[in-house]
Amino acid sequence: QSQNSTATCPLDFNVLRNLTSGGSKRPPTSDITQQCQYILQGLRLVQSHYLQLSNSFLPPLDSAESCWSTYQDVASNCNQSLENNSPCAACTTSLSTLQARYLTGTSIGNVSDCQAYPSIYAAAFTNRYGPTDKGTAKCLFLLDFTSKKSSKRRSIVLILGVLLGGGVGLLVLIGLFWIFHKRKKRADKFGRVLETELGSGLESISQSTSLVKYTFDEIRKATRNFSRDNIIGRGGYGNVYKGELPDGSLVAFKRFKNCSAAGDSTFTHEVEVIASVRHVNLVALRGYCTATSPFEGHQRIIPSIVTDWAWSLVRDGRTLDVIEDGMPELGSQEILEKYVLVAVLCSHPQLYARPTMDQVVKMLETDLSIPSIPERPIPLVAEMGDIERSLSNCASGQLSSPTGYQHFTFENDRPSICKEERSSSDSIAIE
Numbered sequence: 001q002s003q004n005s006t007a008t009c010p011l012d013f014n015v016l017r018n019l020t021s022g023g024s025k026r027p028p029t030s031d032i033t034q035q036c037q038y039i040l041q042g043l044r045l046v047q048s049h050y051l052q053l054s055n056s057f058l059p060p061l062d063s064a065e066s067c068w069s070t071y072q073d074v075a076s077n078c079n080q081s082l083e084n085n086s087p088c089a090a091c092t093t094s095l096s097t098l099q100a101r102y103l104t105g106t107s108i109g110n111v112s113d114c115q116a117y118p119s120i121y122a123a124a125f126t127n128r129y130g131p132t133d134k135g136t137a138k139c140l141f142l143l144d145f146t147s148k149k150s151s152k153r154r155s156i157v158l159i160l161g162v163l164l165g166g167g168v169g170l171l172v173l174i175g176l177f178w179i180f181h182k183r184k185k186r187a188d189k190f191g192r193v194l195e196t197e198l199g200s201g202l203e204s205i206s207q208s209t210s211l212v213k214y215t216f217d218e219i220r221k222a223t224r225n226f227s228r229d230n231i232i233g234r235g236g237y238g239n240v241y242k243g244e245l246p247d248g249s250l251v252a253f254k255r256f257k258n259c260s261a262a263g264d265s266t267f268t269h270e271v272e273v274i275a276s277v278r279h280v281n282l283v284a285l286r287g288y289c290t291a292t293s294p295f296e297g298h299q300r301i302i303p304s305i306v307t308d309w310a311w312s313l314v315r316d317g318r319t320l321d322v323i324e325d326g327m328p329e330l331g332s333q334e335i336l337e338k339y340v341l342v343a344v345l346c347s348h349p350q351l352y353a354r355p356t357m358d359q360v361v362k363m364l365e366t367d368l369s370i371p372s373i374p375e376r377p378i379p380l381v382a383e384m385g386d387i388e389r390s391l392s393n394c395a396s397g398q399l400s401s402p403t404g405y406q407h408f409t410f411e412n413d414r415p416s417i418c419k420e421e422r423s424s425s426d427s428i429a430i431e
């Protein structure tokens, strides 16, 4: 250039400008060696471009022939996108081999030395994308015009991924929290609303009686979570559990099975009637409980004082003491005793062992002897032997239950237990 200072420079430096216009990583200005290398490689790239256009650069004359033939070999390695590491490595390895084999002379120290020729040539002619391709520039001239952008893209992708993942995670968390909150609210509301509804129906009773409104949890605690061991009786509508309240009083909790909120008005009426009747010989209601448990469904429970005074009097041979003083004369002492005994039999803890109304009428209207009163506590789970004994007695029209019923003899009349299918299990829970 010093010789022809007025001549136009044949090299097109715009190719470098174009490559750097996107904002590329540049070497730090303090590192002179790296900067020189950067400039040198940049010149080589421009030179390569010139060679591509003009078909001329100044190869050493004595090496031109061998260079040419060997360049043919590297064509396959360098004629592809060199952006990725693997094809770039294949290409540069071929060039190094070539250099080591043929370009062994000492460097003359300028930018167009033989050392650079393989890269310049490979970029200009061997590589189909040419020296202006970012991948080629990076691989053959170590000029990384892509790094900043791609690393920027990588960071953007990373940030987007983190944001997206975090967003999805947050959404899932919010969704789970929402579902949990809704379920809890529903469960709370469910129990509360039904208690409130029924509570309003019973307000009139509460004013005239001293009925206590128990919570389901209080009763659950008193009956040890409705333990089997606490069952003291079974009726058509459900079990009766004995339980102890915090004040130490013993209470019988009648728990209705299979009830729904729909029947609550009838129930309210029943409670109202029973609660309003007060008599020394009548079991007094302590209160009531209605609630809907999310797991156990709708609940209706009536607590009353545990009582077995009639049974105790009969067992002690004081049957007539059960009858209140001043009751109108109903008949002879024998007849009165019969009434009491039948009444006590009707309050047998087991539903199956209570006489039917037919049997009650026969006992009251004929000379049939009344079965003996059973001992307490009465097992609620009948053993197979007991059932078999009962079934064999059924043949003769006698009822023999594990509870001590004897001589229950009626013509053409078999107690309901006789009609039940015999179970294959060793013990049968009678519901």
Ligand SMILES: Nc1ncnc2c1ncn2[C@@H]1O[C@H](COP(=O)(O)OP(=O)(O)OP(=O)(O)O)[C@@H](O)[C@H]1O
Pocket (backbone or CB within 6 Å): 232, 233, 234, 235, 236, 237, 238, 239, 240, 252, 254, 283, 304, 305, 306, 307, 308, 346, 347, 348, 349, 350
């Ligand atoms: N307050 C109580 N004290 C002692 N035992 C009781 C009490 N309440 C019920 N029992 C016992 O539980 C048994 C069943 O009582 P329940 O009131 O369920 O009988 P039921 O009136 O025949 O039943 P249902 O009304 O469901 O047809 C009674 O026969 C009795 O042995």
